[in-house]
Amino acid sequence: MNISIDISMYPLHENFEQPVIEFIKTLRDSSFHVEENGLSTQIFGPYQEVMAFVNSNIHSSLLNERNCVFILKIVTDDRSHHAPDY
Numbered sequence: 417m418n419i420s421i422d423i424s425m426y427p428l429h430e431n432f433e434q435p436v437i438e439f440i441k442t443l444r445d446s447s448f449h450v451e452e453n454g455l456s457t458q459i460f461g462p463y464q465e466v467m468a469f470v471n472s473n474i475h476s477s478l479l480n481e482r483n484c485v486f487i488l489k490i491v492t493d494d495r496s497h498h499a500p501d502y
Contacts, residue, residue: 428483
Protein backbone atom coordinates (compact mmCIF):
# COMPACT_ATOMS: atom_id res chain seq x y z
CA MET A 417 0.00 0.00 0.00
CA ASN A 418 1.32 3.42 -0.97
CA ILE A 419 0.82 6.47 1.21
CA SER A 420 1.32 10.21 1.15
CA ILE A 421 2.56 12.05 4.23
CA ASP A 422 2.31 15.81 4.67
CA ILE A 423 4.91 16.92 7.24
CA SER A 424 5.35 20.25 9.00
CA MET A 425 8.22 20.83 11.41
CA TYR A 426 8.18 23.65 13.96
CA PRO A 427 11.32 24.06 16.11
CA LEU A 428 10.23 26.29 18.98
CA HIS A 429 13.17 28.68 19.13
CA GLU A 430 14.48 31.73 17.31
CA ASN A 431 16.91 29.86 15.06
CA PHE A 432 14.25 27.58 13.60
CA GLU A 433 15.26 27.77 9.94
CA GLN A 434 18.40 25.60 9.94
CA PRO A 435 16.80 22.52 11.59
CA VAL A 436 13.92 22.70 9.08
CA ILE A 437 16.34 23.00 6.17
CA GLU A 438 18.36 20.02 7.42
CA PHE A 439 15.21 17.91 7.85
CA ILE A 440 14.04 18.74 4.32
CA LYS A 441 17.49 17.95 2.88
CA THR A 442 17.32 14.54 4.56
CA LEU A 443 13.95 13.89 2.93
CA ARG A 444 15.27 15.08 -0.45
CA ASP A 445 18.23 12.70 -0.22
CA SER A 446 15.95 9.70 0.16
CA SER A 447 14.82 7.41 -2.64
CA PHE A 448 11.21 8.56 -2.12
CA HIS A 449 9.28 11.10 -4.16
CA VAL A 450 9.36 14.38 -2.17
CA GLU A 451 7.53 17.64 -2.90
CA GLU A 452 7.82 20.92 -1.02
CA ASN A 453 5.83 24.09 -0.69
CA GLY A 454 5.97 27.07 1.64
CA LEU A 455 3.97 25.38 4.39
CA SER A 456 4.94 21.73 4.41
CA THR A 457 6.78 18.90 2.71
CA GLN A 458 5.17 15.79 1.27
CA ILE A 459 6.75 12.38 0.91
CA PHE A 460 5.23 9.50 -1.06
CA GLY A 461 5.86 5.76 -1.23
CA PRO A 462 5.17 2.33 0.23
CA TYR A 463 3.73 2.51 3.76
CA GLN A 464 6.29 0.41 5.67
CA GLU A 465 9.32 2.00 4.01
CA VAL A 466 8.14 5.60 4.19
CA MET A 467 6.96 5.30 7.80
CA ALA A 468 10.25 3.71 8.91
CA PHE A 469 12.23 6.44 7.13
CA VAL A 470 10.11 9.30 8.47
CA ASN A 471 10.05 7.84 12.00
CA SER A 472 13.83 7.52 12.07
CA ASN A 473 14.38 11.07 10.83
CA ILE A 474 11.82 12.63 13.14
CA HIS A 475 13.44 10.76 16.04
CA SER A 476 16.85 12.19 15.11
CA SER A 477 15.42 15.69 14.88
CA LEU A 478 13.71 15.38 18.25
CA LEU A 479 16.98 14.26 19.84
CA ASN A 480 18.71 17.36 18.42
CA GLU A 481 15.98 19.91 19.17
CA ARG A 482 14.95 20.76 22.71
CA ASN A 483 11.44 21.85 21.75
CA CYS A 484 10.12 20.83 18.38
CA VAL A 485 6.65 20.10 17.02
CA PHE A 486 5.91 17.84 14.04
CA ILE A 487 2.52 17.70 12.39
CA LEU A 488 1.83 14.79 10.04
CA LYS A 489 -1.13 13.99 7.85
CA ILE A 490 -1.09 10.49 6.40
CA VAL A 491 -3.26 9.66 3.41
CA THR A 492 -3.78 6.29 1.82
CA ASP A 493 -2.49 6.16 -1.77
CA ASP A 494 0.19 8.13 -3.56
CA ARG A 495 -1.39 11.56 -4.05
CA SER A 496 1.64 13.09 -5.75
CA HIS A 497 -0.18 13.23 -9.09
CA HIS A 498 -3.49 14.48 -7.74
CA ALA A 499 -5.03 17.25 -9.78
CA PRO A 500 -8.06 18.94 -8.22
CA ASP A 501 -11.01 18.97 -10.58
CA TYR A 502 -13.24 21.38 -8.75
